[in-house]
Amino acid sequence: MSRFDKFQQILTSRRTELETRLGKITRDVSKKASADWSEQAQERENDEVLDALGNETELELRQVVKALDRLNEGDYGICERCGVDIPEARLEIMPYAALCVKCANEAS
Numbered sequence: 001m002s003r004f005d006k007f008q009q010i011l012t013s014r015r016t017e018l019e020t021r022l023g024k025i026t027r028d029v030s031k032k033a034s035a036d037w038s039e040q041a042q043e044r045e046n047d048e049v050l051d052a053l054g055n056e057t058e059l060e061l062r063q064v065v066k067a068l069d070r071l072n073e074g075d076y077g078i079c080e081r082c083g084v085d086i087p088e089a090r091l092e093i094m095p096y097a098a099l100c101v102k103c104a105n106e107a108s
């Protein structure tokens with residue numbers, strides 16, 4: 001049992017959730033791509049929303065997958081930049097956090 005078990009559970013279910021959402025978005029987009037030209041023009045606005053949603057989902061999924069890799073490698077909860085322990089309070093809010101608050105602020 002690791003003290004990060006609960007985060008592993010959170011991250012694993014989050015990954016499933018994001019993969020399901022991404023799969024659904026991708027299906028919606030490809031369904032629209034086969035529609036008539038006139039319909040496509042009308043739905044372009046929706047597509048842009050879907051694209052943005054897809055990108056956002058993909059970005060979070062990538063971070064979640066990376067965090068799970070770090071869990072497996074035993075690097076989880078350690079700041080990638082300065083090597084300090086990331087406080088659990090921060091991981092509670094952002095389980096895929098790879099940087100401590102200080103480094104995250106400096107990086108952005």
Ligand SMILES: [Zn+2]
Pocket residue numbers: 079080081082083084099100101102103104
């Ligand atoms: Zn740091």
